[in-house]
Structure formats: structure tokens, C-alpha cells
Amino acid sequence: MTEPTATSPVLDLPEGVEVTGELKPGYEEILSRQALELIATLHRELEPRRQERLAARAEVVRAVSDGADLDFLPETAHIREDDSWRVGEHAPGLVDRRVEMTGPTDRKMTINAMNSGARVWLADQEDANTPMWANVVEGPLNLRDAIAGTISFTSPEGKEYALSTTDQAQLPTIVMRPRGWHLDEKHITVDGQRTSGGLVDFALSMCASAQLQIDAGKGPYFYLPKMEHHLEARIWNDAFNIAQDALGIPRGTIRATCLIETYPAAFQMEEILYELKEHSAGLNAGRWDYLFSIIKTYRTRGEDFVLPDRNAVTMTAPMMRAYTELLVRTCHKRGAHAIGGMAAFIPSKDEEINAAAFDKVRGDKQREANDGFDGSWVAHPGMVETCLEVFDAVLGDKPNQVDNTRADVDVSAADLLAVKNTPGEVTEEGLRGNIEVGIRYLAVWLTGRGAVGINNLMEDAATAEISRSQVWQWIHNGVTLADTGETVTRELVQRLMDEVVAELPGDAADYREATGLFAEMALSEDYADFLTVPAYEAMP
Known part of the structure; x- marks a missing residue:
């Protein structure tokens, strides 16, 4: 462990656990004995399976390179064909998700997101963040303070930021996104091994904030990124049960929304919902990573899988329509929320650029709302109202449109694989x-x-x-x-x-x-x- 200074805290380390990151005052509140014990338990129970699944990903790419194609799994057909199962009831704070704000968990962004007027804030410890050690520890610290109503921030210029209210019922529901299975955490080791970055993010958040969230009438909720197989969701489900049991929280309290942002996962949407059972909260159309995954998976298969310019690939491309319509159909068939993709536009001082951006966001959200999505993402507080207006027009007084089962949708594997039909x-x-x-x-x-x-x-x-x-x-x-x-x-x-x-x-x-x-x-x-x-x- 880093040598302590006169002001740095000293951690109470469980046996076999080492922390090598810099320790600043307050870090010991997040890197508590309880949190480090939970990290150690999760690592010892689940790390072999994480490594197995990462190795299995490489096998899929090799098979595709040899000429095989992704398809719906025959061994899980019974899950898809069984119409009797549903995910758990919608959790408190996750009934109405018509607009979700996304962003990193630094202190200023945390306050701005909580004041944004969104129904949900995706507090991002993954793609909108970096795994720099300070972010790993201070993110959960900022979220805890936001839930406790004690967060404040003063910028270097002297501008002060504070919550508009401390009433959690009036603030967005926090849904934290941990890192994906592929990323390690190099600053925390267990028995000499690096730990899973995602499980570290999860454990630190659970120990710092889960009970506070429950006491506020909501709960510990998560967005799970970059899974490629339903057995990866099973590992998360087991992690949830381990953590709930360790903290004395009833099983099923945790809820997770999974991003369908890899090509293999698009063929296993129902199975992913099924694996998370009572912890399932829905699926999200992670469009940008989905395009990345298409390229990665089929990168050696020639011109039929070469995408045009990134900005030319829209959500109206046939393969993208198949992907989003299948996602809505799958979610609503199982009683889960379907959440639309990111509107990455941010307001500009140029009025012409601004007008065009707002028009694009409005059109994008109208398509999603009319397709049956229950909500969608924006990347800036200035876009919240536009998204809200669009979904208000479609939902009215209803909190969601899960009852719209989209029984008209029938998507085949060929539809999902139709990359060559993408204009551009x-x-x-x-x-x-x-x-x-x-x-x-x-x-x-x-x-x-x-x-x-x-x-x-x-x-x-x-x-x-x-x-x-x-x-x-x-x-x-x-x-x-x-x-x-x-x-x-x-x-x-x-x-x-x-x-x-x-x-x-x-x-x-x-x-x-x-x-x-x-x-x-x-x-x-x-x-x-x-x-x-x-x-x-x-x-x-």
C-alpha cells in the first residue's frame, strides 16, 4: 500500500487485499473494511468465471472469422418460447423513465445531473468516465453525498453548485454504470491478482449507498455494459445475490438494466433478461458501442460487413431498425422497460447549429417513442426538456408503454446481420x-x-x-x-x-x-x- 502521509488515511485491510492507489482524506469512507471484504468475496467467488467468459468471447470471433454467423442459440430456445415468465415488478423510482440523463460522476456533473429534471441519471463509472484511481474512489463518494443531500461544489472560478432540493423523490433516480467485464482494477488486488473493475465499482457503490437509496424510497440500481453472452449476465446475478446477502438486503432489491451494445448480445436479449430474473429492469439500445461491436466481430469478413462513414449510419438503417424493434418487442413481452439510445448533441452558442441539433434530437426521440420505447438518453441537461416533451406527447399520463407488446415485430437473424444494406x-x-x-x-x-x-x-x-x-x-x-x-x-x-x-x-x-x-x-x-x-x- 502507498506510504501514508500525515494527513492520509490508513485502511483496515482484510487478509489478502492490497490497495496501491493514493489515499486522500475521505477515501477510507469508500474503501471501508466492509467494501474491501465484499470485493474479496466477489473476486474469490467469480473471477474464474469472468476469465472463462472473456476467453469464450475470443472463440466467437474466431468462429465468425472462419465463416460462421451469429444466430439465436438453439440451446436456449425453450427460454424464448416460454411465454409464461416475466421480470420482476418495476422498482420504486424506475416506473417512469421517459428521459434519462447520462454523465460522469465528478462532483460538478453529479449536481448538474441531479438538477437536470430527468427522471433517471445514469451515473457513469464506465465510458463517460475513465478508470483513473481518483475517479474510481471519488465517484462513489460523490454519489453517496448526492443521495444524502450533502453534496456541494465550488469551481476554481468561485461558482457554487448545490442540489435544488434534498428530497430524493423529486430528484432523478441514480442508476450507476460500472465498468465492463473486460477491464481490471490494478489498484486493488486480492491474493495477488488484479480485481474486476466492474465488481470494484459495484461493491464500492453498494457499501457506500445501497442502504441510503433504500431509505430514500428507491434502491441500488445499475446499468450493465458490454455483455456478449447471457452467461455473463448470470455472473452479475450471482454478484447481486452475494452482495445482498452480505449487506443484509433482501434479494431482488437490486435492479439492473442491461445495455444491448454488442452484436452477440442482440441474439440473446431474452436470455439476458431471464438470467437476471427478479433483478431485471430492462434493456437499453447502446447504439454506438453496437456499431463498434459489429465492426469488431465481423472485421475480417469482407465488404458485406464494412460500414460506411460513422456519421452516415443512422438508426433507420435496416439492421439498426431490426435491432431496436427486437429490443422493444423483447422487453415488453417480458414486462421490462425498453430504453432508447443516446442523443449526443450538446447546446451550442451558434443559433443555426443549435436549431439543427435540437431538430435532430427531436426527430430521433419521436422515432423511439413511436416505436414503443419507454424512455431515452440525453448527454446534456439542455436536451432534457426536448426529450421529455416528445415522450410526454406519446405517453401522456402513463408512466411507460410496456403494455405495447409490439406483437407485429418479427425479426430474423438475417435481419440483424444485414449490414451490407446500410446506406452510405x-x-x-x-x-x-x-x-x-x-x-x-x-x-x-x-x-x-x-x-x-x-x-x-x-x-x-x-x-x-x-x-x-x-x-x-x-x-x-x-x-x-x-x-x-x-x-x-x-x-x-x-x-x-x-x-x-x-x-x-x-x-x-x-x-x-x-x-x-x-x-x-x-x-x-x-x-x-x-x-x-x-x-x-x-x-x-
Whole structure:
């Protein structure tokens, strides 16, 4: 453990547990003996299964590379065909979810999100955050203070931030998103092994806030990211039961909404709901990571699975319509909420840009509400009212539209796999855009910030993942740019990278590490499953 200073706390460590991150005053309240014991229990019970499932992911990619296609699982057909089962009743604070605000868990953002007027706040310890040690510990600390009504913040400029009310019934319900199964936590080890980043986030949140949330009339709720198989959901369900038993909380108190943001998970939506049983709260259409996963899974399968420019892929593309309609149908068939995707636009000082952005957000949310979604995401408090107005017009006095079972929907595996029917072209403009956004995002990510405003969009890690993955795929499939006629090669990408970095604001040295990391991911012969894994190792 880091040597304590005169003011740093000393932790009460369980046997076999080590903490190597810097300890600041107040950290001991989150890194409590109870929390560290829960982390140790979860690690010892579940780590072998986590590793097994991560290895199984690689097998799926190998099978696809050899010519197999994703499909609905024959061994779980009985779950899909059994019309009798439902998820648990909607939990307190999760009945009406018509607008959900997303954002990282820093202190200022926590206050702004709680004052946003949204029904739910996705408090993000994942893609809109970074796993910098301070964020890992201070995120749960900020959430605890928000639930307790004691949170405040003064900016370096002297501006003060505080909750508009301490009545939790009037504030958004907090739903925390932990890290995915693929990410480790290098600052907390158990028996000499790194722990699961997601289980660390979960355990710290549970021990700091679960009882406070229950006392406030709500509960400990979570968004579960990047799962690729229903057996990964089973591990989470077991983690929930272990934690509830350890803390003396009735089983079923925890609720989880799962992001369907990987290609394999789209074929296992019902099974994922089923595995979480009474802990299920619904599914979310994580559109940006879904596109990243399509590229990752089918990256070697030729032009039938090459997507056009990232900004050209809309939710009206046939494969995306199949994905979202199946999600709504699946959720409502089982009594669960279906939550729509992110509106990444952020308000601008340019009135023309602002008007166009609000029109796009309104149209996007109208499509979702009319398709049967029960709510949707926005990335900025300024977009909450627009989303709310759209869903109010469709829902009226109803808290949701789970009773709209969308029995008209019949989606096949072929519909989900119809990538080649996506309209759009691959252009130099799109290639440059991927390079710019990827490098600019990474430069900020490495400093500890995971939500970055770029070109009037709030970008998170999914953007960087799509950007570098498209570049890799275009190179390895010899794609021809529609606007210049050039073939995408490593040499072309390197030249464009040099040109893009030269035009970025600030000094080129500010982007050196980010440029090197982007080049490593986009230009290498082998494809890295996640950009954030090597980036985490590069992070202090």
C-alpha cells in the first residue's frame, strides 16, 4: 500500500487485499473494511468465471472469422418460447423513465445531473468516465453525498453548485454504470491478482449507498455494459445475490438494466433478461458501442460487413431498425422497460447549429417513442426538456408503454446481420473525422476525463472505439474512398494523421501520446479488442 502521509488515511485491510492507489482524506469512507471484504468475496467467488467468459468471447470471433454467423442459440430456445415468465415488478423510482440523463460522476456533473429534471441519471463509472484511481474512489463518494443531500461544489472560478432540493423523490433516480467485464482494477488486488473493475465499482457503490437509496424510497440500481453472452449476465446475478446477502438486503432489491451494445448480445436479449430474473429492469439500445461491436466481430469478413462513414449510419438503417424493434418487442413481452439510445448533441452558442441539433434530437426521440420505447438518453441537461416533451406527447399520463407488446415485430437473424444494406459511403472526410475525433478524445481521456465535447457532440469511449475500428477495417479490406478514389492504406492513414494533428488546437506535443496510441490501435496488423485496455496501462 502507498506510504501514508500525515494527513492520509490508513485502511483496515482484510487478509489478502492490497490497495496501491493514493489515499486522500475521505477515501477510507469508500474503501471501508466492509467494501474491501465484499470485493474479496466477489473476486474469490467469480473471477474464474469472468476469465472463462472473456476467453469464450475470443472463440466467437474466431468462429465468425472462419465463416460462421451469429444466430439465436438453439440451446436456449425453450427460454424464448416460454411465454409464461416475466421480470420482476418495476422498482420504486424506475416506473417512469421517459428521459434519462447520462454523465460522469465528478462532483460538478453529479449536481448538474441531479438538477437536470430527468427522471433517471445514469451515473457513469464506465465510458463517460475513465478508470483513473481518483475517479474510481471519488465517484462513489460523490454519489453517496448526492443521495444524502450533502453534496456541494465550488469551481476554481468561485461558482457554487448545490442540489435544488434534498428530497430524493423529486430528484432523478441514480442508476450507476460500472465498468465492463473486460477491464481490471490494478489498484486493488486480492491474493495477488488484479480485481474486476466492474465488481470494484459495484461493491464500492453498494457499501457506500445501497442502504441510503433504500431509505430514500428507491434502491441500488445499475446499468450493465458490454455483455456478449447471457452467461455473463448470470455472473452479475450471482454478484447481486452475494452482495445482498452480505449487506443484509433482501434479494431482488437490486435492479439492473442491461445495455444491448454488442452484436452477440442482440441474439440473446431474452436470455439476458431471464438470467437476471427478479433483478431485471430492462434493456437499453447502446447504439454506438453496437456499431463498434459489429465492426469488431465481423472485421475480417469482407465488404458485406464494412460500414460506411460513422456519421452516415443512422438508426433507420435496416439492421439498426431490426435491432431496436427486437429490443422493444423483447422487453415488453417480458414486462421490462425498453430504453432508447443516446442523443449526443450538446447546446451550442451558434443559433443555426443549435436549431439543427435540437431538430435532430427531436426527430430521433419521436422515432423511439413511436416505436414503443419507454424512455431515452440525453448527454446534456439542455436536451432534457426536448426529450421529455416528445415522450410526454406519446405517453401522456402513463408512466411507460410496456403494455405495447409490439406483437407485429418479427425479426430474423438475417435481419440483424444485414449490414451490407446500410446506406452510405466511405469517404476521406469520414476517415479524417475518425482520426480527429479518436486522437482528440484519447488526449483528454489520458488526463482522466471520459466525456469530451467535440464538434458539438458529447463523445465517450465508444466514439474512439468506432473511429479506430473503422480505420483498421477499411485498411484490412482495401476500401476505396468514394470522394477521392484512393485506397485506404496504412500510408494514407499516417499521412492524414499528420495533417489532422497539425490542424488541432494547441501544441502537437499535447497529442503525442494519444496519436501514438491511436496509431497502434488503427495501424497494427492485429486487432485489439478494446482500446481502453492498453490506454489504462498507459494511465498513471
